[in-house]
Amino acid sequence: MRRVLFLAIVLCLIGPKTALPAKNSGKLAVKAAMVTEYGSGRVLYTQDEDKRIAPASVTKVMTMYLVFDLVSSGQASFSDKVKVSRRADATGGSTMNLRAGEVVTLDELMRGMAVASGNDAAVAVAEHFGGVPQWVDRMNRKARELGMTSTTFKTPNGLPAPGQLTTARDLTKLATSYLRHYPQALRYHSTTEINHCGAVHGNTNRLLGVCEGVDGIKTGYVGSSGYNIIATAKRGGTRIIAVILGGRTKQVRNRETERILNASFSGAVSTMLAATDRPAQDDDTPVPAKIRHGKSGRHHAKALRVADADHRAKIHAKRGASARFDAHDAKVKTSRHAKGKTKATAEKSGKSSSRSKSKHHKKAGASNR
Numbered sequence: 001m002r003r004v005l006f007l008a009i010v011l012c013l014i015g016p017k018t019a020l021p022a023k024n025s026g027k028l029a030v031k032a033a034m035v036t037e038y039g040s041g042r043v044l045y046t047q048d049e050d051k052r053i054a055p056a057s058v059t060k061v062m063t064m065y066l067v068f069d070l071v072s073s074g075q076a077s078f079s080d081k082v083k084v085s086r087r088a089d090a091t092g093g094s095t096m097n098l099r100a101g102e103v104v105t106l107d108e109l110m111r112g113m114a115v116a117s118g119n120d121a122a123v124a125v126a127e128h129f130g131g132v133p134q135w136v137d138r139m140n141r142k143a144r145e146l147g148m149t150s151t152t153f154k155t156p157n158g159l160p161a162p163g164q165l166t167t168a169r170d171l172t173k174l175a176t177s178y179l180r181h182y183p184q185a186l187r188y189h190s191t192t193e194i195n196h197c198g199a200v201h202g203n204t205n206r207l208l209g210v211c212e213g214v215d216g217i218k219t220g221y222v223g224s225s226g227y228n229i230i231a232t233a234k235r236g237g238t239r240i241i242a243v244i245l246g247g248r249t250k251q252v253r254n255r256e257t258e259r260i261l262n263a264s265f266s267g268a269v270s271t272m273l274a275a276t277d278r279p280a281q282d283d284d285t286p287v288p289a290k291i292r293h294g295k296s297g298r299h300h301a302k303a304l305r306v307a308d309a310d311h312r313a314k315i316h317a318k319r320g321a322s323a324r325f326d327a328h329d330a331k332v333k334t335s336r337h338a339k340g341k342t343k344a345t346a347e348k349s350g351k352s353s354s355r356s357k358s359k360h361h362k363k364a365g366a367s368n369r
Contacts, residue, residue, distance in 0.1 A: 026273045028256045031226060031246025034168040035260055035269075038176065038232070038239035044264045049172075052150055052165040053245045056220030056228050057094070057204075059158030060113045061174060062139050063122050067110060068182040069142075070129065078107040080128075088124040093159055095120040097199045108196070113157075114188035116201035117219065122157035132156060146173050160222050168243040175217060175230045175241050186232075189216030206250070207231060211258045213265075219250075227253035233261050240264050 027047050035045040070076040081103050089100035096112030098104070098120040106128070112121035126135035132155075139153040148170035154161035178185060192209065193202045207214040213233035220228040227247035233240055242260055247253030263272035 028244070028260060029248070029252055030244050030256055032168040033242070033244050033256075033260065034172045035240060035242045035264055036172055036176070037264075038179065038241050039237075041176070044240070045260060045269050046168075049168040050150065051245075052167055053228075054160065054164060054222050054225040055151075055153075055158050055166040055171070056222040056225050057117045057119075057158045058166075058171060058218045058220040058228050058230050059139075059153060059155065059164075060117065060122055060220075061171075061178060061218050061230060062142065062153065063125060063135075063156045064110060064113055064185065064188070065174070065178045065182070066135075066138055066142060067106065067125060068178075068185060071106075072182075076106060076129075078105065078110070080106045082106055082109060082124055082128045084120075084124050085127055088120045088127060091120040091123050091157070091159075093119045093157075094204070096194070096201060097197045098124060099197060102197075104196075110188050111191065111194045112196065112201075114185075114218070115191050115194045115203045116196075117204045119157040119159055122155075126156040143170070143174075146170075146177050148173055158220055158222070160224065168245055171230055171243045171245075172241060175232065175243065178217075179232065179239075179241070186216050189218065205229070205231070206254055207233075207258060211261060214261070219253075221250070229253055229257055231257050231261065233265075235265050238265065 030047070032048040032051045032053060033045060034043070034047075034049040036043050067076065071078060082105070084098045084100055084102050084104065086100045089098055094117040096109075096116040096118030098112070098118070104124070106125070109118075109121040109125050112118035113125075123132065126132045129135055129138075135156050136153055139156065140151075143151045143153065148166070151166040151170040152163055154164040158164075189205070190208060191203060193200055195201075204219045205214070205216070207229075211231075211233060213235040214231060215234065216232045217230045225246055227250045228245045229243075229247075231242045231244065233242075240261060242257055242264070244253055244257045244260070247256060259272060260269070263269045
């Protein structure tokens with residue numbers, strides 16, 4: 001009897017760890033993924049691509065897409081003024097530090113969503129264009145138009161809501177159409193930091209300046225899904241889009257995304273997946289990338305060689321060198337001393353500024369990273 005009880009306890013302890021693919025399973029260590037070549041649409045890798053998962057902050061890609069649609073049709077301008085409501089100010093999770101009553105441009109809100117993953121910015125946008133319910137309806141109509149048949153949006157920012165679900169396949173459709181219609185959107189997504197109301201926010205996409213060619217798009221996290229990312233990179237004349245959903249930690253998400261991007265560009269996806277008999281590493285330790293460097297475009301710094309952990313740390317320290325896109329230029333110089341603190345906490349829910357810590361509307365698992 002004691003032996004049976006002991007085995008039952010052991011199984012309970014190890015059970016949750018089997019939710020994600022093991023390193024030697026021939027899969028990425030995430031819940032779902034889909035990788036495609038942007039130009040041809042060729043599918044390079046799939047893994048549970050139709051599994052429905054909470055989108056988290058990658059939802060903001062749809063909100064940004066709709067803003068581009070409105071600007072393109074002449075119904076809005078990026079210079080439009082938006083007054084921030086109390087509701088937007090009180091929005092929990094990651095924010096760009098908006099304050100009730102202040103007036104900002106639509107352009108600033110786009111930066112806030114793309115870089116700081118501002119839930120408050122997404123609410124401000126939705127309210128400016130008729131209200132949150134109407135905006136969410138517009139999001140779902142656009143999803144149907146794009147063929148995202150397994151996606152339902154309930155919020156403009158990805159904060160948790162019952163029934164808000166998507167798939168890696170659907171997010172691939174979204175990202176592909178978004179970049180095809182509005183390639184200029186990458187100027188927002190490749191920006192490494194913004195400054196708003198004296199708070200410097202680093203881009204939540206930590207692959208910028210680290211993985212060769214990466215210039216977008218968006219990360220996300222909620223407790224029910226894990227760590228998500230829609231990533232895109234361009235090397236030479238080839239662009240690849242990788243949708244990675246459900247990493248156990250953001251380090252796992254970033255590591256697996258970097259691995260599949262490198263393997264996709266080199267044509268070695270099957271080789272990468274077969275090479276799973278190496279000694280297991282700690283899940284929180286990023287795997288150094290082995291990549292060939294070259295000119296990767298104007299949106300990010302010179303390609304940097306990632307040879308070891310110390311050098312990787314230096315790379316992170318230089319990430320803002322090539323894509324600074326400051327909303328308040330006069331304040332940037334005086335805010336530089338805050339970078340060391342803010343970069344380490346930019347992806348923590350509501351911790352990108354001292355003010356956002358005081359917001360009392362956060363819920364367990366409601367962070368977007």
